[in-house]
Amino acid sequence: xxxxxxxxxxxxxLLVEQHSRALFGLAWRMTGNQQxxxxxxxxxxxxxxxSFDRFDGRAQPGTWLHRIAVNCALDLxxxxxxxxxxxxxxxxxxxxxDAAPGPERLLLSAEVQRRLTAAxxxxxxxxxxxxxxxxxxxxxxxxxxxxxxxxxxxxxxCVFRAVQKLREALQPLV
Amino acid sequence: xxxxxxxLVLYRYGEAKDAAAIGEHLAACATCRAAYQSLERALAxxxxxxxxxxxxxxxxxxxxxxxxxxxxxRDREGAVRSLTLAALFPWRRLALAAAMAVLIVAAxxxxxxxxxxxxxxxxxxxxxxxxxxxxxxxxxxLERSQMILIELANANPGPQLDVSSERRWxxxxxxxxxxxxxxxARAGDPAMTxxxxxxxxxxxxxxxxxxxxxxxxxxxxxxxxESGDILFKLRVVESxxxxxxxxxxxx
Numbered sequence: 228x229x230x231x232x233x234x235x236x237x238x239x240x241l242l243v244e245q246h247s248r249a250l251f252g253l254a255w256r257m258t259g260n261q262q263x264x265x266x267x268x269x270x271x272x273x274x275x276x277x278s279f280d281r282f283d284g285r286a287q288p289g290t291w292l293h294r295i296a297v298n299c300a301l302d303l304x305x306x307x308x309x310x311x312x313x314x315x316x317x318x319x320x321x322x323x324x325d326a327a328p329g330p331e332r333l334l335l336s337a338e339v340q341r342r343l344t345a346a347x348x349x350x351x352x353x354x355x356x357x358x359x360x361x362x363x364x365x366x367x368x369x370x371x372x373x374x375x376x377x378x379x380x381x382x383x384x385c386v387f388r389a390v391q392k393l394r395e396a397l398q399p400l401v
Numbered sequence: 402x403x404x405x406x407x408x409l410v411l412y413r414y415g416e417a418k419d420a421a422a423i424g425e426h427l428a429a430c431a432t433c434r435a436a437y438q439s440l441e442r443a444l445a446x447x448x449x450x451x452x453x454x455x456x457x458x459x460x461x462x463x464x465x466x467x468x469x470x471x472x473x474x475r476d477r478e479g480a481v482r483s484l485t486l487a488a489l490f491p492w493r494r495l496a497l498a499a500a501m502a503v504l505i506v507a508a509x510x511x512x513x514x515x516x517x518x519x520x521x522x523x524x525x526x527x528x529x530x531x532x533x534x535x536x537x538x539x540x541x542x543l544e545r546s547q548m549i550l551i552e553l554a555n556a557n558p559g560p561q562l563d564v565s566s567e568r569r570w571x572x573x574x575x576x577x578x579x580x581x582x583x584x585x586a587r588a589g590d591p592a593m594t595x596x597x598x599x600x601x602x603x604x605x606x607x608x609x610x611x612x613x614x615x616x617x618x619x620x621x622x623x624x625x626x627e628s629g630d631i632l633f634k635l636r637v638v639e640s641x642x643x644x645x646x647x648x649x650x651x652x
Contacts, residue, residue: 239471240464243460243463243464243467244460244461244464245460247455247459247460247463247464248455248459248460251452251455251459252452255452255453256452261453261455265455265463268463269463269466269467269470272463272467273467273470273471273474274551274555275555276467276471276474277474277548277551277552278551278552278555278556281552281556281562282557291557294555295555298554298555302632302633302636305630305633306633306636306637336449339446339449340449340450343446343447343450361414362414362444362447367416368411368414368416376623376624376627383407383411383416386410386414387406387407387410387411390410390440390443390444391406391410393443393444393447394439394440394443397442397443397446400446
């Protein structure tokens with residue numbers, strides 16, 4: 228099962244090259260800030276490396292890494308909850324809208340982002356994970372339930388509660 | 402009768418079982434259509450929050466930061482494997498030395514890692530270097546335990562999975578873990594005792610599992626690991642021990 232060390236290193240380097248950016252996107256959505264996202268990416272690859280010999284290629288490497296990243300991000304979110312009681316979320320999109328919209332639209336957009344940021348902070352780690360997996364990653368509920376090790380009904384509820392909280396936060400604006 | 406909010410969310414994500422019926426209802430019912438459009442607008446606003454671009458050279462930066470940690474991981478892996486080999490061969494001297502080391506660690510923990518009752522006169526601290534080595538041993542035990550659990554938690558549930566190495570590692574760790582747990586209980590540290598107790602149960606389950614797991618058996622172990630948040634608790638306890646290690650005066 229074990230690969231020669233040099234070949235193993237090279238194979239693993241290719242995985243890092245191909246999947247780092249996608250994992251960063253997932254980790255940022257899950258953790259809400261760049262520093263934590265980078266930590267999740269590092270931890271993901273470290274865990275992946277430790278079990279690399281056992282990865283037999285039956286699953287897609289992206290799916291395999293993605294599953295590890297979700298677990299790492301969940302661990303981190305739970306730690307952050309214990310440490311600080313909440314997860315910080317940077318407004319990544321605040322510099323993104325450079326298409327010169329009018330001032331009213333800018334103000335509205337800023338308010339939407341502020342409310343979304345606050346609402347995302349209030350999601351539990353599993354609600355956030357389920358929502359990110361469903362909304363951004365396009366994972367079916369059945370896959371989310373497997374990744375988060377919960378029943379399909381529980382996964383559906385997590386997605387639903389997350390959407391409900393986000394909608395409530397945006398209710399007067401959209 | 403209107404479509405529930407939950408059904409609308411599932412419909413939006415293509416997960417509703419009766420999607421065709423919901424679609425027809427939305428076409429006919431202005432109230433539900435308005436609710437659905439409101440949901441669409443809210444989710445569109447969520448899409449307006451892009452993740453930041455980590456930059457073109459991000460993968461190279463990740464690899465650069467990762468390399469020293471991979472090297473450490475290889476070193477530790479080697480250490481764990483050599484421990485396993487040691488346990489597999491019934492060399493009396495080796496076994497005796499290992500047992501002595503564990504007893505020293507347990508005795509040290511009894512005496513120093515947990516606070517003594519105030520009524521007992523405090524003995525002078527043993528040599529700081531020795532203390533540090535012993536703390537490192539406890540930290541390594543916790544870390545090795547985590548490595549096994551992480552490997553199993555992240556394993557792909559397939560038709561068959563060979564876990565013979567993990568079984569041996571778990572069997573090696575159970576004995577040490579029992580001593581640490583008993584020492585913690587005697588020293589009156591219920592939090593540490595509880596974590597080590599949880600860990601021991603999981604290690605025993607792994608040690609007593611078949612050497613080849615079916616998908617269902619692996620998922621049962623994964624649920625066991627997940628259900629008690631054991632990895633998180635281990636990480637907390639390990640970081641506490643590591644912080645003790647880093648203190649200039651040890652304990």
